[in-house]
Amino acid sequence: MAQQTPYEQSGKKETTTYDRAISYYKSLVKLYPKSKLLTYGSTDFGKPLHLLILSRDQVFEPSAIRKANKRILLINNGIHPGEPEGVDASMMLARDLLSANKLPKDVVICIIPMYNIDGSFNRSGTSRANQNGPVAYGFRGNSKNLDLNRDFIKTDSKNAAAFQLIFNTWQPEIFVDTHTSNGADYQYVMTLIPTQKDKLNGILSAYLTKTLVPELYKGMEQKGYPMIPYVNSIGQTPETGITGFIESPRYSTGYTTLHNTIGFMPETHMLKSYDLRVDATYKLLQTYIDVVQRDAKIIGENKRKADEFVAVQKEFPLEWALNKNESDSIPFKGFQAGKKPSEISGVDRLYYDRNKPFTNNIKEYNKFEPAVSVRKPIAYIIPKAWDRVIALLKLNNVKIEQLKTDTKITVESYYIGDFKTGTRPYEGHYLHSAVKLNPVAQTLQYYAGDFVVYVNQFTNRYIVETLEPQATDSFFNWNFFDSILDMKEHYSAYVFEDTAAELLKNNPKLKAQLDEKKATDTVFAKSGAAQLEFVYKNSDYYEKTHNRYPVSRLLTNVKLDLK
Structure with missing residues (x-):
């Protein structure tokens, strides 16, 4: 076959390296003018992120694509390089769509060949001890030993900044982030984590649950790969029931939810042979393309309505809790679990008997309800000193204005009353949680150049869930503002x-x-x-800025002198 991938050349036992993948895509775009390979930003490894564009009309400008009312499907691969099925499947899929001239009419396909470039160079065959192939693969952590699927808010890596540049430039309606599972053994090759339906905007959620997810399940059943929701077991085995996955904004699909993009995290089963996992991923990606092409107009209309709704939305959930009293019954194809003495310790250990498959109904708990909510202000006011916050807001298409002159403004300030902090570092941070706030009305002095962020934008969810300190993945919880928690003066x-x-x-x-x-x-x-x-x-000697969160809330629509 022309343009065989390294995976195919290896007899479907090896995953490609980064260099061979990029070389392959460069050769592909030379052959087919309906494809283009772009680069964005940099990564901690010093290489840019590549983005392959597949466009039937040879239009490669995002604004022109949106103007033509076409959908954009973004596929991200190799965020965890030890889970490389999507890397190899996407290479074959791109080639097959181009060579057979089967690109969809109303969908432009964007593929990130390998997101965690850093980790892909840290190659071995042992870092994923429970996984059945390929022969060698990359490592989960990047050059800074960061898990990039925890970095979409704090943006400690250059990789995350480059991804956000891609995402906010192209503004996809559908996002797919390919993975491999860990956990229980069962019969399925492919499991699926959709954007949590209760967190997603209601307009999008209705389409997701009633149409898109059922069509994906139907399509994969027809292609020989029946699916099951990601097996997040309540107990030791799936028979005890499974729960939905609540992806906070630190995760890729939690991040895309903030922008009204429907996200998916397909997870192939680690113990199935690598060729089956790649094939299932290939067929799932093809199914996405088919459904998005079929529903292109309604998907676009839903996104437009969702953006309009969020721009005027007043109440925003910030934390979510699983309703443990409500469940559905779903069919599940598993293997009988049992116990036998460990050859290591002699203590009973869990095992699954693949000679004893079964199909039974199990409970799925997948209803999440808001645990903490907040009413949005008219605007947030951010002193210009907090430039990292401003840079991330701008990267995420948030419209920001600046004060033209020094002025006093009456605002609502938060004083941090209490919070918990992890005792061990998590992804390079001592993460805060359980934040308690004391809101106070104050008239504060602001200066020319300080920033004003009005909460009347389609990016409102990103604005609120990063700037409200009590939100799960707020900038405050990720330690952006820890300097305000120290007193700078005291007394003898x-x-x-x-x-x-x-x-x-x-x-x-x-x-x-x-x-x-x-x-x-x-x-x-x-x-x-x-x-x-x-x-x-309780005196005037105590510094008024101690524990005062620097991002204030403007609650009255006063006219400000803005640049």
Whole structure:
């Protein structure tokens, strides 16, 4: 076959390397003018991200494609290079669509050949100890040892910044991020994680659940690869029931949800042979193309309506909780599980008997409900010092304005009342959670060049879920603002004792507050240091910026002097 991939040349046992993949795509675009290979940004490995465009009309400009009312399907491969099925399947799919002249009329296909370029060079056959092939593959972490599928908000890697540039330039309606599973053993080659239906905008969710997902299942059944939802077991085995996956914005499909893009994470089963996993991925990608072409107009209309809805949406969920009281019954093709003595320890261990397949109904819990919500402000005001936040907002197509002159503005400020912080680092951060806020109305001084972000945009979900500190993957929780949690001034107790005594003499209200605290808190009543600190923190000497979240909320639609 002309233009055979390295995977095919190996007898379907090896996955391609990065260099061979890019060389292959460069050869492909020389042969077929309906394809184009672009580069974006850089990665931590020093190489740019490539993007292959397949366009039947040879139009390769995103705005022109949208103007022509065509859909954009973005396929991302190799975010975890040890899960490379999509890398090899996409190479064959691109070739076959081009060579057979079968590109869809109303869909432009964009393919990232290999996202975690860094990890793909860290090649071995042992890092995924539970996986059945290929012969060698890349490593999950990138050059900074980051899991890139946790980096879509904090953007610690250049890879994530380049991806966001691609995503926000092309603005796909459908996104597919190819993976391989870990976990239980069962009969399916392919499992599927759609964007969590309850988190997705309702217009998009209705199409996803009633049309798109059923069509994918139907198509794959016909192609010989029946699917099941990703097997996220409640107990040790799937028979105990499975739950839906709630992807917060740190994950690729959680990130795309913020932009009203329907996302999917197909996960092939790690224990199936590599050739079957690649073939199933190939056929699933083909099924996406067929359905998106068929429903191109309705998909585009749904995205337009969803963007319009989000621009005027007032209430935004920030955290989600699984409803454990509601479930569906779904058929499941598994293998009987049992216990036998471990050859290592002699203790009973779990095993699956592939000679004992079964089909039974199991429970699926997949209803998520808002646990924390917030009402949006008119706008957020961000002092210009927080340039990293501004850069990420701009990268994500958020419209930002700036104050023309120094001005005082009445806003709602958050004071961080309490939060929890992980005791061990997670992806290079000590992640915050369970944030408690004390909102206070204040008139603050702002300066020319400070930024104003109005919450009337189709990017509202990205704006709110990054800037509201109580959101699961907020910039605050990812430590962007930790410097505000430190006091910069304090006092010498022997000096402030006299100052505090004078304050209490002149402020009966403060003295009453102190007396009430002593009467209700016996530990406090016995601590002179605690009482002195109480007076300090309730006086004008205490710095007003300590624990004050720097992104304020404008709640009244006052006219601001903007550039």
